[in-house]
Amino acid sequence: MKKIISIVLIFTVICSFNVTSAVPKNNLTVNEKIFITTNNNGQTILGNKKNGTEAVLILDTGIYMGGNGNYYSLTGTEFLQQVQLLEFNLTNTSYIKYSLPRYSIPKEILSDIETASFEAIANNEIDSMMTLVIPYKPLLRGSYYQDYTYNGTPMRDYYIYGFDKDxxxxxxxxxxxxxxxxxxxxxxxxxxxxxxxxxxxxxxxxxxxxxxxxxxxxxxxxxxxxxxxxxxxxxxxxSTKYTYADIGNGWQIGLVSENVYLxxxxxxxxxxxxxxxxxxxxxxxxxxxxxxxNYFNPAPIAVNFITNPRNEELxxxxxxxxxxx
Known part of the structure; x- marks a missing residue:
C-alpha cells in the first residue's frame, strides 16, 4: 500500500496509489478510476463512462472517492459499498471509548482497536494513527447502513488501516x-x-x-x-478487513483478511x-x-464460515x- 499523495478531510487523511488505469471488468480488479451507477433497486453498482459517474482510487485496496465526495469500496461482488472514513490517534482513549461506539462498530473490531491503543500507549507512540473504514451510516436516528449483497445475503466490510507502521x-x-x-x-x-x-x-x-x-x-x-x-x-x-453477513440471525463475522505492504x-x-x-x-x-x-473477494468465504470465522491475518x-x- 505505497502512498503517493494525501487528501485531508474532517475525519481522515487518505492516500493515493500507483495502479493501472483500465476500467475494471469485474469487482475484483483495482484500477485508478471506476464509474459508479445504481440499479433498479437503488443499489450502488459498477457502471461505465456512459451511464456512471467517475470515482478515483484513494486507497489501493479498492477504496474510491466519487465526484460527490462520497466514498465507495469494492466488494468482490457486482455491488459497491458506500463507506465513510475515520482517522484518529491511538492514544486518544476518549475518542475510542466515547466517539467510536456512536458508529455501532462490531465488538471484534472495537476489541482490536483497544488492543492497538493499549500497545501504542505502552510504547509511548504518541503519533500512532489509525484509519477506520466503515459502512456509511449518517449519525441520525432511524438511518440505515449502506450494505451490499451476495446471492441475496446482506454483507458488510470494515477496514482498519495502519500506515508506516514501525x-x-x-x-x-x-x-x-x-x-x-x-x-x-x-x-x-x-x-x-x-x-x-x-x-x-x-x-x-x-x-x-x-x-x-x-x-x-x-x-x-x-x-x-x-x-x-x-x-x-x-x-x-x-489493511485488515472484517467481513460480516446476516443470514437471518443478525450480523455475524465470517472472515478476517489482510493486505500488507512491506x-x-x-x-x-x-x-x-x-x-x-x-x-x-x-x-x-x-x-x-x-x-x-480472500481479501478482494470475501463474501463467499464469509457466508460459509459464519459459525466458525476464518482468520487469514498475516x-x-x-x-x-x-x-x-
Whole structure:
C-alpha cells in the first residue's frame, strides 16, 4: 500500500496509489478510476463512462472517492459499498471509548482497536494513527447502513488501516546462539491461512546475515558470546478487513483478511567477540505487497464460515519474534 499523495478531510487523511488505469471488468480488479451507477433497486453498482459517474482510487485496496465526495469500496461482488472514513490517534482513549461506539462498530473490531491503543500507549507512540473504514451510516436516528449483497445475503466490510507502521528494534536471536542463527538466516516469509508463501531475503543478494557481518568487519575468527544479539526493524502498511453477513440471525463475522505492504527491513548484529568491529546495521528495501487469499473477494468465504470465522491475518516468524501485522 505505497502512498503517493494525501487528501485531508474532517475525519481522515487518505492516500493515493500507483495502479493501472483500465476500467475494471469485474469487482475484483483495482484500477485508478471506476464509474459508479445504481440499479433498479437503488443499489450502488459498477457502471461505465456512459451511464456512471467517475470515482478515483484513494486507497489501493479498492477504496474510491466519487465526484460527490462520497466514498465507495469494492466488494468482490457486482455491488459497491458506500463507506465513510475515520482517522484518529491511538492514544486518544476518549475518542475510542466515547466517539467510536456512536458508529455501532462490531465488538471484534472495537476489541482490536483497544488492543492497538493499549500497545501504542505502552510504547509511548504518541503519533500512532489509525484509519477506520466503515459502512456509511449518517449519525441520525432511524438511518440505515449502506450494505451490499451476495446471492441475496446482506454483507458488510470494515477496514482498519495502519500506515508506516514501525516495529522498532526487536531482538530475534541473542546470546551464544545468535551467531549460528545469523549463519542460517537468509530469508523470511509472510504466512497466513491459505497463503502461498514466497521467501523474502533479509539482505541484497540473499546472503546470510553472518556473511554480511564478515564482509563488513573482515573478521571471521571469533566465538559467540552471551552478549551477542541480532535485531530487526520492519516498516510496513497494513489493511485488515472484517467481513460480516446476516443470514437471518443478525450480523455475524465470517472472515478476517489482510493486505500488507512491506516497505523495508533493518537488521542489526552485535558480536562482543569480534576484534575489529562489534556492530553492523543493514537496510533492505522490500516494497512488496502480500495479500491473504480472500481479501478482494470475501463474501463467499464469509457466508460459509459464519459459525466458525476464518482468520487469514498475516504473520512473520523472525527467529524468536513473531510479527503480527
Amino acid at each position: 516495529t522498532g528494534n526487536k531482538t530475534i536471536a541473542s546470546g551464544i546462539e545468535a551467531k549460528s542463527f545469523a549463519n542460517a538466516a537468509t530469508t523470511f516469509a509472510v504466512t497466513g491461512l491459505g497463503l502461498t508463501t514466497v521467501p523474502l531475503s533479509y539482505l541484497a543478494g540473499g546472503i546470510s546475515l553472518i556473511l554480511a557481518f564478515y564482509d563488513y568487519v573482515e573478521d571471521t575468527n571469533f566465538s559467540g558470546s552471551s552478549q551477542d544479539f541480532v535485531q530487526i526493524r520492519v516498516i510496513y502498511d497494513v 516497505t523495508s527491513i533493518d537488521t542489526l548484529q552485535y558480536y562482543a567477540g569480534s576484534t575489529y568491529n562489534n556492530t553492523i546495521t543493514k537496510t533492505k528495501l522490500i516494497n512488496k505487497t502480500i495479500t491473504s487469499p 504473520t512473520t516468524r523472525f527467529g524468536g519474534y513473531t510479527l503480527h501485522y
